[in-house]
Amino acid sequence: MTTITVSISQIVGRIASLRRIDLSPDWAENALLISADYEFALFDLCEAVGWPEPTVLLHVPGAHEFPLMAFHPVHGWAIAERLEDGGEVRVLLGVGSALWSVSDGCCLYDIVIPAPVRQLAYTKAIDVFRDAVFKRKSTLVLAALATIVVNLIALVTSIYSMQVYDRVVPLGAFSTLLVLSLGTLVALGFDYMIRIIRSNMLEQEAAKIDSEISEYFFARAADVRLDARPPSIGTMAAQLRGLEQVRALMSSAVLFVFADLPFAIFFIYVVYLLGGVVAAVMLVSFPVAICAALIFARLIREDTYKSQVTSNQKNGLLVEALDAAETIKSNRGQWSMQARWNALVEQVHATELPVRYRQATASTLFGTIQHISYIFVIALGAYEVYEQNMTMGALIACSILSSRINGPMISQLPSLLVQSSYARTSLQMLDSIMNLPTDRPGGMVQLRPSRLKPRLALKDVAFVYPAARAGISVPSLEIKAGERVAIIGGIGSGKSTLLRMLAGLYAPMQGSVMIDNLDLWQVSEDVLRTHIGYLPQDYRLVNGTLRDNLLLGLTEPGDDAMMAVADEIGLAAMIATHPMGVDLPIAEGGRGLSGGQRVLTGLTRIMLAKPKLWLLDEPTSSLDVDTELKVVKALNNRVQPDDTLVIVTHKLSLLNLVQRVIVMANGQIVMSGPTSEVVARLQGKSKPNNNQEPSPGPVTNGDINSTAKPAGADA
Numbered sequence: 001m002t003t004i005t006v007s008i009s010q011i012v013g014r015i016a017s018l019r020r021i022d023l024s025p026d027w028a029e030n031a032l033l034i035s036a037d038y039e040f041a042l043f044d045l046c047e048a049v050g051w052p053e054p055t056v057l058l059h060v061p062g063a064h065e066f067p068l069m070a071f072h073p074v075h076g077w078a079i080a081e082r083l084e085d086g087g088e089v090r091v092l093l094g095v096g097s098a099l100w101s102v103s104d105g106c107c108l109y110d111i112v113i114p115a116p117v118r119q120l121a122y123t124k125a126i127d128v129f130r131d132a133v134f135k136r137k138s139t140l141v142l143a144a145l146a147t148i149v150v151n152l153i154a155l156v157t158s159i160y161s162m163q164v165y166d167r168v169v170p171l172g173a174f175s176t177l178l179v180l181s182l183g184t185l186v187a188l189g190f191d192y193m194i195r196i197i198r199s200n201m202l203e204q205e206a207a208k209i210d211s212e213i214s215e216y217f218f219a220r221a222a223d224v225r226l227d228a229r230p231p232s233i234g235t236m237a238a239q240l241r242g243l244e245q246v247r248a249l250m251s252s253a254v255l256f257v258f259a260d261l262p263f264a265i266f267f268i269y270v271v272y273l274l275g276g277v278v279a280a281v282m283l284v285s286f287p288v289a290i291c292a293a294l295i296f297a298r299l300i301r302e303d304t305y306k307s308q309v310t311s312n313q314k315n316g317l318l319v320e321a322l323d324a325a326e327t328i329k330s331n332r333g334q335w336s337m338q339a340r341w342n343a344l345v346e347q348v349h350a351t352e353l354p355v356r357y358r359q360a361t362a363s364t365l366f367g368t369i370q371h372i373s374y375i376f377v378i379a380l381g382a383y384e385v386y387e388q389n390m391t392m393g394a395l396i397a398c399s400i401l402s403s404r405i406n407g408p409m410i411s412q413l414p415s416l417l418v419q420s421s422y423a424r425t426s427l428q429m430l431d432s433i434m435n436l437p438t439d440r441p442g443g444m445v446q447l448r449p450s451r452l453k454p455r456l457a458l459k460d461v462a463f464v465y466p467a468a469r470a471g472i473s474v475p476s477l478e479i480k481a482g483e484r485v486a487i488i489g490g491i492g493s494g495k496s497t498l499l500r501m502l503a504g505l506y507a508p509m510q511g512s513v514m515i516d517n518l519d520l521w522q523v524s525e526d527v528l529r530t531h532i533g534y535l536p537q538d539y540r541l542v543n544g545t546l547r548d549n550l551l552l553g554l555t556e557p558g559d560d561a562m563m564a565v566a567d568e569i570g571l572a573a574m575i576a577t578h579p580m581g582v583d584l585p586i587a588e589g590g591r592g593l594s595g596g597q598r599v600l601t602g603l604t605r606i607m608l609a610k611p612k613l614w615l616l617d618e619p620t621s622s623l624d625v626d627t628e629l630k631v632v633k634a635l636n637n638r639v640q641p642d643d644t645l646v647i648v649t650h651k652l653s654l655l656n657l658v659q660r661v662i663v664m665a666n667g668q669i670v671m672s673g674p675t676s677e678v679v680a681r682l683q684g685k686s687k688p689n690n691n692q693e694p695s696p697g698p699v700t701n702g703d704i705n706s707t708a709k710p711a712g713a714d715a
C-alpha cells in the first residue's frame, strides 16, 4: 500500500496544469504545509488560497468532468483521471496509476481553480470593470435595497411637514406633533444608519474591486510583448493610471446620483398625488435639466480626451526628464526639455479650460433651473391652495419634494459628468494598452513540456522594429543542444535583436523560432523561463535589496550557494565591503551599484538559476580584465556540457568559450563557422573561396569589428 506524503498543493497544481491553467509560481505559498493524507486537506487548501469550497460528487461523474480530486481513506489524495469499465476510478499517483473504488471509501471532489488574472482574455477595459462589479451581485442588490429605503424615508420629512401644517397647527394637536416628530426622528435615525452601512459596504467592495482590477492591469501591462511596447513608458504609465480615475468614479458618492435618478420619477408622481397640476413644473424642469446635462456631456467629451492625452504626454516627458537627468544636465539639455514641458502645460491648460468653463456654466444653469422650478411650484401651488385643490401642508410637502428632485440630483450632475467623461477617456486609453499584443495571447493553449532540450532553430525569420525601415532577417539558423556559439558584428548589426528573439522576448513578424522542435511562442512562459537564462546588454536591477535581485524569480538556493557563485565571479568582494552585505538597498530604477556590479549581479542570478540555454548579451563589456577572466572561468565551470551557450560580444577573449562564431551585418548573418576559421577569416589570414562572402573586416586584439555586407544564411 502506498501512503501519499506529498503536499496536496502539488496534486492540485497538477490538476491545474491538466486543465491548462497557468497558476502563478507562488499560488500555494499559504498552503505548502498542508499534507495530502487527511480528508479535509482539500478544504483547508482552498480556504488558504481563497478559492471556492470544493464540492463532493454524489453522482457518477461524466467523462467531461474529469480530471477530479479523489480521496482514499488509506492512500490519501490523488488525481482521478477517468472511470474504468468496472466503475472503478483510475487515479494518477506520483509514479504510475492505481484503481480505487467507491466501495473502499474513495470519494470524488470537484474544485474550481480560478484562472490567474493574466490568463483572462479581455479585449475591452470596460469588461474588466463590469465583470469585477457584477461578480458582487449580492452587494449590488443590497445597495439597491438600501437606496430604495433611503428614498422612501426622504418622503417621510415632506409628509411630516404636510401633517404639521394641515393637522397640528390648525388644531393645536401637540400630542400628534410629539408622535409625528418622534416617528420622523426614528426614520431619520434609520436613514443615517442605512446610509453609513451602504457606503461602508460599497467602500469595502470598491477596495476589493480595486485590488482585482489593479492586479489585472498590472499583469496585462507587464505581459505586453517587449517589441510591441509604446516608445514612451512614462505615457504608458500615465495611461494605466487612468484606471484610478475610473475606480474613483465608481466608488465616489456622486455615483449615488445615478441610483437616485429613477426616484425622481417616483417623487414627481407623489407630487402629482399631493398637488395635482403642480407636478407639471417638475415634469418640465426635470427633463430640461437632463437634456442640458446630456448636451453638456457631449460638449466636453472631445476636450476631456485632448486634455487627458496631453496630460499623459506631460507625464511621459517628466519621467523621461528625471530618468535621463544625467544626459540632460551634462549636455545642457534643460532648456529644450523646459521648453517642451512648458508647451505641454500650455496645451493642457488650453484643453482643460473649456471643460472648466462649461462645468461652471452647467452648474449655474442647473442652479437657475432649480430656483425657477421652486418659484413655479410655489406660485402654481398658491393658486391651487386658493382654489382649494390642495392644502397648505401639501404645498409645503411639494416644495420639499421639488427641491429633492432638482436639488442634489441635478446640482451634482455637472461634476459627475466631468468625472465620467474623464473616466470614459481613461477607458479608451486602457483599451489602447489592451490592444497591444501580449507574450502569450489569452485563450491560446500553451505547451508545458516537462523538459526542453536547448536546441534552437530559426526558419525564414524577419523582424522590424515599429517605425523602423530595416530589421533583421534570418533565412535559416540552427543551434544544437550543447553548442557554444558567439554572435559578433558591428554596432547596430542586429546581434541583440537576434538574441532577444532566441530568448522569446521579441516575436518574429514572419517565420518561426523553434526550441526543441516546438514553436517557442507556444511554450508556456513559465516553462520557457525556467529553461532560458537571458542577460540583457544593459542589465537593470529592481527596487529592493541586492539579495532580492540575486534571487529574482528563483527558488531560494541558500546563502552558501549564492555566496559561492558571487565569490567565483568576483561579486563577493563588493558584498563583503558593504556594511549591509547582500541586504544593501537598491533604489527605485535599479540605482545603487556600478555598471559592472550590475552585470555581475545578473550573471550570479543566471548561474544560480542553472538554465539549460544561456543567452548572454555582452556580459563582460563593462568589466575589468581580471573580473572578465573570472567570469569566463566561471562560465566554463557552470555551463554544463549539454547546456547551450549563445554570447553576443565584441570581445575576442570571450571567443575562447565558444566553438562556433556567427557574424552579423546589417541585420543578416554573413558568416558562420568554427571559431578559429571565422577569426582567421576576419583577421584576413584565410582567403575566402569563390562562394564565400568578403571578409567582414579586421579583428583587433580586444575588439571584433565587423563591417561585412549582408549575404547568405547560416552555414
Ligand SMILES: Nc1ncnc2c1ncn2[C@@H]1O[C@H](COP(=O)(O)OP(=O)(O)OP(=O)(O)O)[C@@H](O)[C@H]1O
Pocket (backbone or CB within 6 Å): 465, 466, 468, 471, 489, 490, 491, 492, 493, 494, 495, 496, 497, 498, 537
Ligand atoms: N527599440 C528599438 N526601436 C527601433 N529600432 C531599434 C530598437 N532597438 C534597436 N533598434 C535598431 O535595430 C538595429 C539592430 O539593433 P541591435 O541592438 O540588435 O544591434 P546590435 O548589433 O546589438 O548593436 P550593438 O553592438 O551596438 O549592441 C539597429 O539599427 C538599431 O538602431
